Amino acid sequence: MKRGEDLLLSSRSIRKRMVESILLITAIALGIGAAGAGIAMMAGTAAESQKLLSSPEYREIVVSIREDTEEMDLPVAAVDDESDLVLTTLDLKAAEEAPDVQYAYVASHTIYHLGDFRGFGRGQPPQEGQAAPDPAEMPEIEELEGYAVSPEFFSTWSMLAAEGSLFTNADMATGEPLLIYGSELAADMDGAVGEQIVVEGEMVTVIGILEPTGTDYYKMAFSPAFMPDLQMNDMRAMRRSWGTTLRFAVADVERLEEAREQLESYFSRTYGAGSVVISIPRAEAEAAKVRANRLATVVLFLSLAGLLIAAVNVSNILYGRAVRRQRSVGILKALGASMRDVFRLFFSEALLLGGFGAVLGIGISVLLSKLMESTLGFEKISAGVLGAGILGAWAITMALTVFPALQAARVPAAEAIRNE
Amino acid sequence: MIELKNIEKRYDLGEVQVKALEDVSLHIERGEYVAVMGPSGSGKSTLLNILGILDIPTDGQYFLEGYDITRLPDREQARIRNKHFGFIFQSFNLFSELSALENVMLPMSYAGMSSAKRRERAVQLLDEVGLSHRLHHLPTMLSGGEQQRVAIARALANQPSLILADEPTGNLPSDKGEEILTIIEELNRRGVTIVMVTHNDEQGLRAHRRINIMDGRLDGDERLVSSRAAARSGA
Numbered sequence: 001m002k003r004g005e006d007l008l009l010s011s012r013s014i015r016k017r018m019v020e021s022i023l024l025i026t027a028i029a030l031g032i033g034a035a036g037a038g039i040a041m042m043a044g045t046a047a048e049s050q051k052l053l054s055s056p057e058y059r060e061i062v063v064s065i066r067e068d069t070e071e072m073d074l075p076v077a078a079v080d081d082e083s084d085l086v087l088t089t090l091d092l093k094a095a096e097e098a099p100d101v102q103y104a105y106v107a108s109h110t111i112y113h114l115g116d117f118r119g120f121g122r123g124q125p126p127q128e129g130q131a132a133p134d135p136a137e138m139p140e141i142e143e144l145e146g147y148a149v150s151p152e153f154f155s156t157w158s159m160l161a162a163e164g165s166l167f168t169n170a171d172m173a174t175g176e177p178l179l180i181y182g183s184e185l186a187a188d189m190d191g192a193v194g195e196q197i198v199v200e201g202e203m204v205t206v207i208g209i210l211e212p213t214g215t216d217y218y219k220m221a222f223s224p225a226f227m228p229d230l231q232m233n234d235m236r237a238m239r240r241s242w243g244t245t246l247r248f249a250v251a252d253v254e255r256l257e258e259a260r261e262q263l264e265s266y267f268s269r270t271y272g273a274g275s276v277v278i279s280i281p282r283a284e285a286e287a288a289k290v291r292a293n294r295l296a297t298v299v300l301f302l303s304l305a306g307l308l309i310a311a312v313n314v315s316n317i318l319y320g321r322a323v324r325r326q327r328s329v330g331i332l333k334a335l336g337a338s339m340r341d342v343f344r345l346f347f348s349e350a351l352l353l354g355g356f357g358a359v360l361g362i363g364i365s366v367l368l369s370k371l372m373e374s375t376l377g378f379e380k381i382s383a384g385v386l387g388a389g390i391l392g393a394w395a396i397t398m399a400l401t402v403f404p405a406l407q408a409a410r411v412p413a414a415e416a417i418r419n420e
Numbered sequence: 421m422i423e424l425k426n427i428e429k430r431y432d433l434g435e436v437q438v439k440a441l442e443d444v445s446l447h448i449e450r451g452e453y454v455a456v457m458g459p460s461g462s463g464k465s466t467l468l469n470i471l472g473i474l475d476i477p478t479d480g481q482y483f484l485e486g487y488d489i490t491r492l493p494d495r496e497q498a499r500i501r502n503k504h505f506g507f508i509f510q511s512f513n514l515f516s517e518l519s520a521l522e523n524v525m526l527p528m529s530y531a532g533m534s535s536a537k538r539r540e541r542a543v544q545l546l547d548e549v550g551l552s553h554r555l556h557h558l559p560t561m562l563s564g565g566e567q568q569r570v571a572i573a574r575a576l577a578n579q580p581s582l583i584l585a586d587e588p589t590g591n592l593p594s595d596k597g598e599e600i601l602t603i604i605e606e607l608n609r610r611g612v613t614i615v616m617v618t619h620n621d622e623q624g625l626r627a628h629r630r631i632n633i634m635d636g637r638l639d640g641d642e643r644l645v646s647s648r649a650a651a652r653s654g655a
Contacts, residue, residue, distance in 0.1 A: 004529075004535070005526065005529045008518075008522070009515070009517070009518070012515075012517035012518065013517060015517070016516070016517045327513070328515065330474070331509075331513045331515070332526075333474065333498065333501070334472065334474055334501060334505075334507040334513075335501070335502065335507070335526055335527040335530060335574070336498050336499070336501050336502020336503070336527050336530035336531065336578070337498060337530055338494050338495045338497075338498035338499075339494045339495075339498075340494075340495065341498070341530065412474075412475065413469075413474040413475070414466075414469040414474040414475035417469075417474065417509070417513070
């Protein structure tokens with residue numbers, strides 16, 4: 001029998017049993033859609049974890065004296081609140097005593113408050129003879145998020161200036177208030193190189209705008225980290241330095257723990273045991289990766305279970321359909337159909353239903369993938385992975401339709417004709 | 421043309437074994453018009469199914485044109501059914517989702533005929549049975565007599581040498597049944613061998629040979645008129 005007749009009979013059969021066919025197509029679509037999305041989520045999670053852990057940040061050891069875990073977003077042990085220790089760029093020399101450390105820099109998370117708040121408890125106190133301003137007249141605070149960094153930060157993250165320039169050690173030594181905008185921040189603020197803005201009452205000069213970085217740094221501002229030769233009684237400098245975070249990166253992540261021990265040895269010897277918090281962000285990221293992978297595995301399991309349930313139901317309904325059509329099978333055999341012809345006819349029908357279901361399933365998978373991209377922050381999910389997932393799910397569904405087609409083909413002709 | 425030797429057909433129903441046919445031997449010549457008669461459950465339809473290789477005997481041998489076709493591979497059986505046999509059933513057994521034309525074209529597709537030739541021949545066959553005005557009607561839009569005529573056209577699609585008819589007029593009023601019998605007898609006059617199962621004595625007497633089946637055994641084989649003589653009278 002030619003394919004044309006198979007398709008003709010299959011399409012007529014589908015049309016004749018329209019409600020049942022719609023249910024079958026829906027089941028196939030949901031199964032394929034769920035499985036495709038589950039596989040995409042698994043792949044997306046794995047890719048995202050890999051990308052996350054390949055970030056320079058996760059080859060680093062962070063040294064700080066702060067215990068503000070929320071602000072630092074790091075797991076730290078409690079430290080001595082009474083400590084008056086201030087970390088500076090000078091402490092980067094710890095790297096010299098830690099052979100596993102490849103490079104070191106300062107990157108302290110900072111919030112820059114724009115405007116002049118002197119007299120409102122921010123910036124400098126009111127000058128002598130000047131009346132204290134009315135708190136009701138305090139201007140609205142606009143904040144910029146960013147980091148106080150040493151120049152090595154930019155080279156470590158491969159950041160380049162799209163406009164203007166980056167800090168140098170010489171810039172930092174002057175103690176001049178300077179600022180660099182991330183690319184999106186500059187666009188948002190309509191900022192330009194050379195402009196001056198007031199940050200907590202201090203005039204700050206913007207010296208550069210970064211090229212887009214592909215990280216969250218594109219929406220942040222950067223100022224020079226505190227230099228040790230500045231006067232410690234300079235309140236602004238003190239405040240800036242209070243949260244100084246030193247970062248030490250290793251070339252080989254397997255050596256993170258060794259490097260941490262080397263640094264701990266240096267800081268214990270220099271400032272006393274327990275005076276600084278030394279943490280490894282990678283440990284937390286790896287734990288998060290394990291959690292995310294487990295969650296994705298559960299979702300994948302549920303989606304594959306959904307696929308299997310849908311496929312088994314499709315197979316079951318098609319089997320019922322084959323049983324109801326035994327008489328037709330008998331007639332076909334009487335007219336000259338072989339078992340192979342009958343199998344091909346029933347499988348063609350399953351393929352046709354599977355084709356419609358797959359088209360809908362692709363739609364569902366793509367929609368769910370887009371949802372994942374937007375809500376889970378995944379990068380664009382690979383069409384190849386999604387396609388392979390959909391193809392695999394479709395193949396599983398179709399494999400289960402072989403059984404009813406075989407059953408239909410194997411019914412003896414005389415027995416099939418006797419069945420009404 | 422056909423020779424059955426000691427055919428037996430048994431069905432295993434759990435612990436019970438039912439003999440549907442027992443030691444049936446018969447010879448059917450080309451061009452014969454044979455009526456197979458007997459009470460319900462006597463084994464008539466089983467015999468017809470074995471003749472049409474829709475069923476396989478438990479024992480015995482089946483020769484077609486001198487070849488033992490008792491146990492052939494499925495594809496070969498299908499080929500013989502398609503090329504050499506035509507089936508006419510009591511309840512017509514047309515595909516309700518296909519038009520009269522498509523029903524008639526169907527067996528030709530298994531014979532590998534091109535679409536254009538199938539259509540041409542199906543139109544011709546439906547014209548011969550007086551249904552040229554019903555080509556695109558679905559079976560549900562046709563009367564019982566018309567449906568059986570479509571079934572006859574379908575049975576003739578690949579120019580079979582043997583027509584196996586299982587009570588072809590059983591579901592039809594007498595006038596329509598007469599029309600169908602007339603068509604079948606006309607086919608026989610053209611040289612097609614007819615084996616027809618019937619309950620109807622009158623129809624049985626119109627055949628050239630009457631075989632009686634009783635409890636699965638051959639109970640009588642009566643030649644009413646020689647096939648050669650019948651063919652001559654037809655000519």
